[in-house]
Amino acid sequence: MSTFKPFTFDTVASIVTEWGAARRVGEILGSWTESRNLLIVTDKFLHSNGLLDAAKASLLKAGFTLSVFDDVVADPPESVLHDCVGQARAANVDLVLGLGGGSSMDIAKLAAVLIPSSQQLADLYGIGQVKGSRLPLVQIPTTAGTGSEVTNITILTTGETTKMGVVAQQLYADKVILDAELTTGLPxxxxxxxxxxxxxxxxxxxxxxxxxxxxxxxxxxxxxxxxxxxxxxxxxxxxxxxxxxxxxxxxxxxxxxxxxxxxxxxxxxxxxxxxxxxxxxxxxxxxxxxxxxxxxxxxxxxxxxxxxxxxxxxxxxxxxxxxxxxxxxxxxxxxxxxxxxxxxxxxxxxxxxxxxxxxxxxxxxxxxxxxxxxxxxxxxxxxxxxx
CATH class of the missing domain: 1.20.1090.10 (Dehydroquinate synthase-like - alpha domain)
Structure with missing residues (x-):
């Protein structure tokens, strides 16, 4: 008789762990996907301080077209997600890359779902409410903390002080890149x-x-x-x-x-x-x-x-x-x-x-x-x- 209770374990499809991997992200993604119109989801601090520069250069060299959404804030409200999806649809992106802390990666997850979808955000809250597929999704964390790169949940601020979560299998990334070099500047x-x-x-x-x-x-x-x-x-x-x-x-x-x-x-x-x-x-x-x-x-x-x-x-x-x-x-x-x-x-x-x-x-x-x-x-x- 088995001593193990039945259980299910789910996680992301692929993890790359390499010091300096962000410097060759174009090479890593170029050999993995034919998608080339990429949305980077990040925040203004990281973007303005040059943390994306090496990754962007690598992606451009590999033939990717880039659109950068850098309006993510801590505890992001729904409006940030809507703005991100609007920018992405206008740019006809076919691949989403979250690069930053947990908030950036959370927005990237739901953006990848909503860009090609007719579902409304309000219908996604809760567990297992996402229907259909999403755009290919890559996550690169810049902090060692949230674990958002490998989770299937996004938390959004829905009112002045309230938060709600979306939990769905579709939020697991296709590829996670762990480059600890990106974390060296953290206070x-x-x-x-x-x-x-x-x-x-x-x-x-x-x-x-x-x-x-x-x-x-x-x-x-x-x-x-x-x-x-x-x-x-x-x-x-x-x-x-x-x-x-x-x-x-x-x-x-x-x-x-x-x-x-x-x-x-x-x-x-x-x-x-x-x-x-x-x-x-x-x-x-x-x-x-x-x-x-x-x-x-x-x-x-x-x-x-x-x-x-x-x-x-x-x-x-x-x-x-x-x-x-x-x-x-x-x-x-x-x-x-x-x-x-x-x-x-x-x-x-x-x-x-x-x-x-x-x-x-x-x-x-x-x-x-x-x-x-x-x-x-x-x-x-x-x-x-x-x-």
């Missing part, structure tokens, strides 16, 4: 926040109440090992090539894990912080991780103990000792990363915590994955603990 604070974000993905995937499976577990463990062993090194020296490569691979592995074993309360509590205070997503996760880890100890201790063995080495200690050791390790690591540690440090006001808790409870898609059931009073207590 220490962004490196810390995005790195902790990736660690949250690994931890929440490993402890997810739904769809946790042996493949997602293996990816989460290796992701956590790579990220924990290299986070401080990349924060202290942004040009540390081995550490940068390890962080980028770790973030991608964590993305593959949580795309299949979905994230939970840390993310549910992080989203209102982004919606109300425009705190970057990775930093929001970092701020809520400690309180949620402690809240989940009652149910997740055996799994935390297993993660402690990954990070601290095998131990003869009790499950409780190893689990609390894991939580203490994560607290110490976040302290050493230099990222802000309290909500008050990022100008969250105490009188807004009840509103944040109310909004967090709307994230039912995420909360159902948490190891411990969470009510609004629990959410408020967690925000208070983080304050």
């Amino acid at each position: 220490a604070l962004i490196t810390a926040a995005t790195g902790i974000d990736a660690m949250v993905h690994a931890i929440e995937a490993y402890t997810s109440r739904r769809r946790k499976n042996p493949l997602s577990d293996a990816l989460a463990r290796e992701a956590l090992r790579l990220l924990a062993n290299n986070l401080v090194a990349t924060c202290e020296d942004g040009n540390n090539r081995p550490a940068r490569e390890a962080m980028l691979l770790g973030a991608t592995l964590a993305g593959q894990a949580f795309a299949n074993a979905p994230v939970a309360a840390v993310h549910a509590l992080a989203y209102p912080l982004g919606g109300h205070y425009h705190i970057p997503h990775g930093l929001s996760n970092a701020l809520m991780l400690g309180p949620v880890l402690r809240f989940n100890l009652s149910a997740a201790a055996p799994l935390y103990a297993e993660l402690a063995d990954v990070l601290l080495g095998p131990s003869d200690g009790t499950v409780t000792d190893r689990a609390t050791g894991f939580v203490a390790f994560m607290d110490d690591l976040m302290n050493r990363s230099g990222a802000p540690r309290r909500l008050r440090d990022v100008k969250v006001t105490e009188d807004s915590l009840a509103l944040l808790a109310s909004d967090a409870m709307k994230q039912e898609r995420l909360l159902q994955n948490n190891p411990v059931e969470l009510c609004e009073a629990d959410a408020l207590a967690l925000y208070q603990a983080a304050f």
